[in-house]
Amino acid sequence: MQKMLSYVRRAVDQYHMINEGDTIAVGVSGGKDSLALLAVLANLRRFYPNHFTLKAITLDMGYEEMDFSPIARLCEQLEVEYIIRPTDIKTIVFDIRKEENPCSLCAKMRRGALNDTAKQNGCNKVALGHHYDDVIETLMMSLLYEGRINCFLPQTYLDRKDITVIRPMIYAPESYIKSLVRRLELPVVHNPCPADGNTKREEIKQLLRSLERENHGVRQRIFGAIQRYPLRGWELDGEK
Numbered sequence: 455m456q457k458m459l460s461y462v463r464r465a466v467d468q469y470h471m472i473n474e475g476d477t478i479a480v481g482v483s484g485g486k487d488s489l490a491l492l493a494v495l496a497n498l499r500r501f502y503p504n505h506f507t508l509k510a511i512t513l514d515m516g517y518e519e520m521d522f523s524p525i526a527r528l529c530e531q532l533e534v535e536y537i538i539r540p541t542d543i544k545t546i547v548f549d550i551r552k553e554e555n556p557c558s559l560c561a562k563m564r565r566g567a568l569n570d571t572a573k574q575n576g577c578n579k580v581a582l583g584h585h586y587d588d589v590i591e592t593l594m595m596s597l598l599y600e601g602r603i604n605c606f607l608p609q610t611y612l613d614r615k616d617i618t619v620i621r622p623m624i625y626a627p628e629s630y631i632k633s634l635v636r637r638l639e640l641p642v643v644h645n646p647c648p649a650d651g652n653t654k655r656e657e658i659k660q661l662l663r664s665l666e667r668e669n670h671g672v673r674q675r676i677f678g679a680i681q682r683y684p685l686r687g688w689e690l691d692g693e694k
């Protein structure tokens with residue numbers, strides 16, 4: 455956990471993600487990344503100089519087989535309020551709209567519902583579980599498949615909703631998150647979504663794996679380029 459705390463502390467400090475008095479909603483899908491995020495932020499809350507309150511929010515997508523009670527127990531242990539918000543997202547995406555490309559509509563609906571639920575519960579920030587490898591893969595997907603140089607930001611203020619989205623795990627590699635989740639025995643809930651596993655992202659993962667084998671440090675250089683260029687919103691202090 456110490457190493458995870460240092461990854462998160464670095465991101466939070468460099469991008470000023472947490473201010474005194476913030477109430478932060480952690481979006482907890484039941485997957486490994488957001489469970490790790492919940493555990494690390496609950497830990498950080500104990501000693502971070504800026505005091506903040508945490509709440510955990512799960513959007514229930516409508517899959518009956520998903521049981522969130524182990525997450526409720528974890529939240530009790532961590533002393534974090536837990537909110538489960540029922541939604542019709544699965545029905546809308548698969549049964550009503552019968553989307554051919556369901557992932558983008560689903561992601562859009564989740565983002566909206568998560569921000570609204572956070573706001574309704576008195577939160578001014580939403581924390582998402584995107585990590586170091588997500589940053590690199592997202593940039594590469596945008597470059598290779600859309601012809602753009604683009605990636606989500608460490609911190610985004612949504613003025614229409616008056617809420618700030620933060621991504622405290624941008625320095626935490628996925629492999630490290632996986633091992634932490636195993637060590638802490640965090641209760642991952644299997645996601646039965648039929649579209650689970652984005653094929654384009656998988657393609658990029660494979661490409662990066664093979665590049666990394668021949669050219670050690672490829673991932674690090676791609677991530678570094680985002681900050682050195684810098685991509686708008688990724689500037690470090692002193693570069694703004």
Ligand SMILES: Nc1ncnc2c1ncn2[C@@H]1O[C@H](COP(=O)(O)OP(=O)(O)OP(=O)(O)O)[C@@H](O)[C@H]1O
Binds near residue numbers: 511
């Ligand atoms: N059903 C949900 N309820 C609440 N938050 C969610 C939900 N789905 C996604 N999120 C939030 O959005 C982030 C990005 O979503 P994405 O579907 O890309 O998840 P992921 O990369 O598979 O991560 P995880 O392992 O946390 O599921 C998640 O890490 C989580 O913080």
